[in-house]
Amino acid sequence: MSSRFKMSDLGLLCFYLGIEVQQGHDGIKLLQSAYARKILERAGMGSCNPCHTPMEHRLKLSKASTTAPVDATKYRGLVGCLRYLVHTRPNISFAIGYVSRFMEQPIVEHLNAVKRILRYIAGTLDYGCHYKHGG
Structure with missing residues (x-):
């Protein structure tokens, strides 16, 4: 292609659309550590205590509740x-899908579930997908 088009080689890919790409001898690792830190800062949870799971065991959330509503724009963001x-981070997909159901009228319990996910992310900032070579 370089014989037909003017192009330059920028080397190995290291960052693309907010995704960090680490290429090594054993494979490729995709991370979003910097993006996760920005989310934590945006939520005001930059120095929160981490937790070991993204959701409480057998958490049951409902749209109908008597607790106070929260800022829907902040929740949706x-x-x-x-x-x-x-x-x-496919390990958080179930938890994110679950809290996504309540974007219309979020309440305090829904926001607490999102904060629990954020606390889990704070403890697992360096998690990502690792694709091994050849196997």
Whole structure:
């Protein structure tokens, strides 16, 4: 292609659409550590205590509740950011899908579930997808 078109070689890919690409001898690793930190800062949880799971065991959320509503725009923004993070973090896809059901009228319990996911992300910033060579 370089004989027909003017192009330059920029070397190995290291960053693409917010996804960090680490290429090594054993394979390729895709991360979004910097993006995850930005989400935590946006939520005001940059120095929160991490937790070991993205959701409480047998968590049951409902649309009908008596608790106070929360800012729907903020809730939707956080869940939207987390949905983009799922590209390299399939381990949180169920939890994100679950809290996505309540974007119309979020309440305090829904926001607490999102904060639990954020606390899990704070403890697992360096998680990502690793694709091994040849196998």
